[in-house]
Amino acid sequence: MKKLNGTVIVTYRCNARCTMCNRYKAPSKPEEEISLETIKKLPPMYFTNITGGEPFIRSDLKDIVRELKKKSDRIVISTNGFFTDRILDLAKEFPDIGIRISIEGLEQTNNAIRGLPDGFNRGYTTLKKLREMGMKDVGFGMTVQDVNAKDLCPLYELSNQMDMEFATASLHNSFYFVEAKNIIHDRPMVAQNFEDLINRLLDSGSPKKWFRAYFNHGLINYIYGQKRLLPCDMSIDTFFIDPYGDVMPCNGTKEKWVMGNLNTQSWDELWNSARADEVRNKVRHCDRQCWMIGSASPAMHKYIWKPAWWVVQHKFLRFWKKKKYSMYEIPAVRDYRDGKITKEELDARSTCDLCAVADNGLSAASKEQLRDGTTGEEIVAKDLARQHLDDGRHA
Numbered sequence: 001m002k003k004l005n006g007t008v009i010v011t012y013r014c015n016a017r018c019t020m021c022n023r024y025k026a027p028s029k030p031e032e033e034i035s036l037e038t039i040k041k042l043p044p045m046y047f048t049n050i051t052g053g054e055p056f057i058r059s060d061l062k063d064i065v066r067e068l069k070k071k072s073d074r075i076v077i078s079t080n081g082f083f084t085d086r087i088l089d090l091a092k093e094f095p096d097i098g099i100r101i102s103i104e105g106l107e108q109t110n111n112a113i114r115g116l117p118d119g120f121n122r123g124y125t126t127l128k129k130l131r132e133m134g135m136k137d138v139g140f141g142m143t144v145q146d147v148n149a150k151d152l153c154p155l156y157e158l159s160n161q162m163d164m165e166f167a168t169a170s171l172h173n174s175f176y177f178v179e180a181k182n183i184i185h186d187r188p189m190v191a192q193n194f195e196d197l198i199n200r201l202l203d204s205g206s207p208k209k210w211f212r213a214y215f216n217h218g219l220i221n222y223i224y225g226q227k228r229l230l231p232c233d234m235s236i237d238t239f240f241i242d243p244y245g246d247v248m249p250c251n252g253t254k255e256k257w258v259m260g261n262l263n264t265q266s267w268d269e270l271w272n273s274a275r276a277d278e279v280r281n282k283v284r285h286c287d288r289q290c291w292m293i294g295s296a297s298p299a300m301h302k303y304i305w306k307p308a309w310w311v312v313q314h315k316f317l318r319f320w321k322k323k324k325y326s327m328y329e330i331p332a333v334r335d336y337r338d339g340k341i342t343k344e345e346l347d348a349r350s351t352c353d354l355c356a357v358a359d360n361g362l363s364a365a366s367k368e369q370l371r372d373g374t375t376g377e378e379i380v381a382k383d384l385a386r387q388h389l390d391d392g393r394h395a
């Protein structure tokens, strides 16, 4: 059986309050969250990303990782890095997995975006401690937007000093983020910061970073509302599974596109079903043009000659040039600079919809928790107190 690329969303609970994501307002009910029995039914994978919500809110995350290790060549957990003790404890048992901690900028910016008390220091301390423990695959993840774009290169340099991976993203709208209104306002400014990063990556001696440069070039292309640089083949050899066992092509759709449910079906039944094929057909015609690592990275592997040729052009054919990359290589960036296209036209090409009510993808039982004005924040706070997890808000 061909190995797949899978993302396991273990929970929709989250203790952060990010400005670009409302998931914390729409938590899943712990009793409904994906069980080990369902995880055992997943197919062999060459890569698995474990994510949330905040995955470390689950007290049985170690059991989940233990199970996933049996079927995956490589595991990376994405976290906001707040629950240091749990993260270190898990890393002790699984030193060969990867951990990516989202840090949204230098201290002030990060804390303003993420809404976690002392969030920057907690995340940074977690990263440092993981390194001290000898963990190799550790890194930062940053979602670039207007308010933190200026911190992009300083954070990259910090990750270099710490000899860590540096993953970037930009704003997206989807049921997963429970958000429909995310948009970049000052595109040239944000693109300029990406351009600086791309040139630093290209100047490095690391082939991995040259390909990261290409990914970031794709992010500039995305924020200008252009067609993806590479086809989106989600649901062909890549899948997402959410806390309810719903298998989906990706996390970028407006509402959930469900291929089947692994709680009630076997993997083969689900993956080969007519419903899964219907979703694949929708993916083929999808016009959202996302550029997130989850969908871009498999495409970069599959169509490797495209990013490879871009790297050859920018790294080697311009080796004598001080500035190897210019954002104006993208026609839309030039057209906007030259007044041939307006901001309104670019905005209209984005997925931002100011009138939309974002779908949250919750089950009926999880939605039920939110009735009578009970908020997601209250539900999660109670949950954390029950688990004796310090959320930093009562200090």
Ligand code: SF4
Residues within 6 Å of the ligand: 014, 015, 016, 017, 018, 020, 021, 022, 023, 024, 052, 053, 054, 080
């Ligand atoms: S982006 Fe991640 S950490 Fe922030 S609210 Fe959403 S799920 Fe939580």
Ligand code: SF4
Residues within 6 Å of the ligand: 232, 233, 234, 249, 250, 251, 252, 253, 254, 283, 286, 287, 288, 289, 290, 295
């Ligand atoms: S472009 Fe691809 S990743 Fe984005 S919503 Fe469509 S199918 Fe999903």
